[in-house]
Amino acid sequence: VLEGLRNAVTKFLKGGSTYKDSVEEFIKDLQRELIKSDVNIKLVKELSENIKKKALEEEPPSGISRKEWFIKIVYDELSNLFGGDTTPDVEPKKIPWIILLVGVQGSGKTTTAGKLASFYVKKGYKVGLVAADTYRPGAYEQLKMLSNLSGAMFYGDQNNNKAEEISINGVEYFKNKNADIIIIDTAGRHGYGNEKSLLDEMRNISNKVKPDEVILVLDSSIGQKAFDLAKQFHETTPIGSIIVTKLDGTAKGGGVLSAIAATGARVKFIGTGEKIDELELFNPSKFVSRLLGLGDLDALLEKIKSVQDNINIEKLQEDLAKGKITMRTLYAQLKSLRKMGPFSKILQMLPTSSLPVQIKNEQLKIGEEKVDKWLHIIESMTYEELDNPDIIDRKRMRRIAIGSGTSIEDVKDLIVYYKNLKAIMKRIKRDRGILKKLGMQN
Ligand code: GDP
Ligand code: MG
Known part of the structure; x- marks a missing residue:
């Protein structure tokens, strides 16, 4: 592309x-x-x-x-x-997380169901696949094979031809099996141009199955036509996202991706081949940097960022001085750590460092090797966790560890560090308040 x-x-x-x-x-x-x-x-x-x-x-x-x-x-x-600078959020917001796949026949739903299952199994989730395509002969076998390949559980019923019934039964079945994520593969017999009947059918199944997320699967070769379908889909379902398939085999990928972005709908993944692992998270700016040529651009962006980081540090110091800290603050700090030195050094640069606050330096020292690990860990957190790390319990720690390829101990380490830092920030803020009251500082 x-x-x-x-x-x-x-x-x-x-x-x-x-x-x-x-x-x-x-x-x-x-x-x-x-x-x-x-x-x-x-x-x-x-x-x-x-x-x-x-x-x-x-x-x-x-x-x-x-x-x-x-x-x-x-x-x-x-x-x-292509949709701005956002990393798609693909973590389940509740358990089980029920995903309904819709799209016209041949768009790649069943293949994508298998890819998604594999993606989530690798992240450590228990995944169930429901075969609710009752039209296409062989659809049952196709999905069953993909569930084997991905390590997901499978539910289907060849004696039933009612898609909604199979979906509802499948969801029940997997709830009993304690699945974390349930993916329902549907039929979608309608060709492009029949958007209305496709969306009507989607609404029907949705009303009965009550999915947490509806994903529209679009074949990239439809180009600009994606605009109408994505727009109607976006307006019909507030819980929708889009996966664009077959971005490996066409020069028209730019058309479909920009058309979707223009509707305000979000592309979460792109399919880049027939194989089960050929699914990528779609990050518009990463996609663009690849288009423009990684080698040159990466170095350049890095350079520009390092210039800009120096500016951000003022903002960071401001936040720190206010005692405000979240995982996002910590992430920004870890990113510039090699240039800036550890937090303890930054604290010395703050006006507050003249305060009678005892900070144990060892509490804030981080080994170089930990930095990368911690960055990965923070990248695997949900937005909610980033802004409010206190909600991270043992279960979430496990998920984050799996998602970031680290251990629970590593995640715990980071959280202890964060808590220390937060306590110190609180103290600084309090001490400053006292000084102010005493008229020793303005
Ligand atoms: P469905 O009718 O929507 O369930 O579509 P299928 O999943 O059966 O896929 C239709 C065809 O598209 C199959 O031959 C798949 O192998 C192929 N396909 C699906 N996704 C991709 C992709 O990302 N790249 C390529 N090259 N082929 C794909
Ligand atoms: Mg299918």
Whole structure:
């Protein structure tokens, strides 16, 4: 998808023309590539105008060249085109988490059911697959085979031809088996163009089965047509997300992904092959950095980020001085740890460090090798856990450990560290309050 963009970036960075000419030339290349990959013309126009305007108006921060800054602008705008800078949240919000897969025949529902099962089994969840496609001959066998392959449990009933009944029975069956995640594979006999009957049927099953999440499976080759379907789907179900399949075999992927983003619906995963592990979390900005060519861009973004990190540190110090700390604060700190030194050092830089607060440095020292581990651990937390780490109990610890490929002990370590830090912050805040009252500090 959009490989030509990479060449355009290289040409832009290495080319010898003036800045203005290079920008013009790059934008032309960009437009050509986006249209080739089926991105809507109106979107392409808007995007080029935004990029051009920013490129000629914005001044890069010191230490960054204009050309480098330009690539960053392109990267940001493209990321927005594909849905912005968000990592999809794929953790179950309750147990069991019931997922209903819908989509027209041949879009890749059954294959995706198997891939999802495998994804969640690997994360340590108990997964059940329900075969509720009563139309396609062989659908039962196909899903059964995938459940074996993924290590998920299977439920089906070849003597029943009512999809809703099978779904309801399947959910009951897996609840008794203590499944964490239940995935229901449906039929969807309708071709593209019959969006209404597809959505009607989805609503029917949904009303009876009461899933926690409905996932629309879309074949990437339908390109711009995805817009209508995604839009109606997005408006019909507030608990919906989208998986785009077959992004391995088409040049039109940019079209379908940008079309969906334009509806406000979210793509959670993309399918990149027929095999059970060919499913990727869809992160728009990661996707774009791949399009633009990882090697160059990664180093560049890293450089820009390190310039920006220096700015964020002020904000971080502010938060710390206020005694505000969550896993997000800690994450930001861990990220810049190698440059900045440990928390204890930052604390010394705070105005509050002159306060009579006894901080034991050992409490806050982190070994280098721990940093990466802890970053992975925090990345595996849900938003709720990030903002309110106190809710992390032993069960959640286990899930986080599995999700991040670490041990419960590692997760515990991090949480103890967090708690120490929080206690110290509280003390700083309190001491400062006392000083203020005594008129010793303003
Ligand atoms: P369903 O009718 O919606 O259940 O679709 P299936 O899961 O049976 O898939 C239809 C065809 O698409 C099968 O041949 C799959 O192997 C193929 N398929 C599904 N997902 C992908 C994908 O991400 N990439 C490729 N290349 N093929 C896929
Ligand atoms: Mg199927």
